[in-house]
Amino acid sequence: MLLFISLIFFGLLLLGTPIGFALGITAVLSLAKMSGVDQLPILLNPGSDVFIFKMVSQRFYAGLDMFTLMAMPFFIFAGAIMNKSGITHRLVKFSNTLVGHLRGGLAHANIVASIFFSGMTGAAVSDTAAIGTMLIPAMVEDGYDKDFSAAVTAASSIIGPTIPPSNMMVIYGSLMSVSIAGLFAAGFVPGLLIAIFLMILSGFIAKKRNYPKSARSSLKQILLATKEALLPLLMPIIILGGILTGIFTPTEAAAVAVAYAFIIGFFVLRTLKLGDIPDLLYQTGKTTGVVFLIIGSASILGWILTMERVPEAVAAGFLRVSDNPHIILLLILILMLIVGMFMDIAAALIILGPILHPIAVNNLGIDPIHFGIIMVLSLNLALMTPPVGACLFVACNISNLSLEALTKAIWPFIVVEVIALFIIAYWSDLVLFFPRLVGVG
């Protein structure tokens, strides 16, 4: 059965079937095989008496029927409002007053801006787009190499989904029944660790190539930039503070984030117009629909995989290769990096999560929150790698570089991020001490 499912699914994917539909078609074919339906007319148009096909609509509905998942459209909406309100340039300016005086100041500001930006949306590709549009031209004008500027922009986008709020974590927590509050709390340290690693590498390259630095900002300038960026920067604090103190559920906190973003954009910055809202809602709904189709269809297939004991079979397969948990974790990491290279990362998370999560938690004894962070990080890392890294494409578009040129410039950053990923994957206390400290781990 596993072979049947994989053959159909990968066959459909290679033909270019949208992932959500490929999952659904595979699921219906598998149901037909399970129930022994083999006549074509019945297969094409099964009557209501073929009970097993009831699972299609029931599981699809059940897959969408989750209150925790609602945090995702809310965070998308809040991020869209923040972007529309033109928040990025304030965050970049604030970052530059903090670290611009270091050698290669704009590169550092680029990375620090990603940390702040991550508190607004957390989507890696919009991080690359928003910060790249501003900073890549500015860096080139300042004398930085274009390929380096694009590389540091794309590479630092991985911080977005790692530091909360993060829709990858919302999906993971909802599907795997893991505390979203715990995942959010656990994301901070890995996100900052990656930022530090990237800044060390950038500093090293900047020194070698003698990139410029700007004058140290005066206290007055820092205070002014802080004042400008303060209100947007409070948003992640309200979200996380609310969740970690138990005032809001993650979903409610995400709705509050929408209200907060609206108030800032409409009353404080006054750059948001009421007429913008329907289009932002439309964009939010559209993105949600794409992800929810995958979730609904994966929920049908997930039921079949459970009935057929596929996760157990996959676990047994891994355990046959080795009984050393460290080696199995290594295999899982490599698997996720490879899958992430070719598949949309939300889809990869929704498909691989239910299969790999039980192996990691039951067979390898990894904490569920820790494994969630590992999955989010390794899948997002694949956004920076060729042949189909979305962050690379966006950075190429902004900078007019070829994919080859950017690939050459970004590999040192990828090496550094892979090192960070391995530290995070194999050092659980590093990830878990903060959630434990605040009592959600």
Added chain:
Amino acid sequence: MQTRSIGSFALKLSLFIERLAAYPCIAATGAMTVVVLLGVLFRYVLQSPLSWSEEVARYLMIWAASLAISIGIMRREHLGITFLTSRIPASAQKYVAVLVNLAVLWFLWILTKFGYDMALEGQTQLSPVLAKYRINMMWSLSAIPVAGALAIIQTVLQIVVDLFRRKEDFDIKGMVDI
């Protein structure tokens, strides 16, 4: 010339049906935000929690997301892996796309048909919290067959568009960014 006009008619119809799904989708997404915020407001500010906010918001989300599936088909936002299909000749690509869409139609048909049965059965089942208002499960379960039917129409129209319009009219989108 004749075939081109079939293609543009299909596209216009497709756009009309997209709007038909888009307005309720926009309204439901907005309403869902307001309902969850009301829930927070009533619990903390007015000290009298709303019993129904979570359930209503969940149903609105199911409707919004299901309706958006057909929008995504029209806007070609449902992504597949193209590194193999983009390497074959454009004329063959067209037929692969049609083949794939036929399989998609089959899945959508089964989802819609059994979703319709499921929604009818929901009439006899009261919604957990909203039961006191005599609301039954059909209200939310019917999102699946309605959205499925819209998705079927859009898929058929996109097949027609694929077959009758020139290649450069296509608008292939990038990547879903959450």
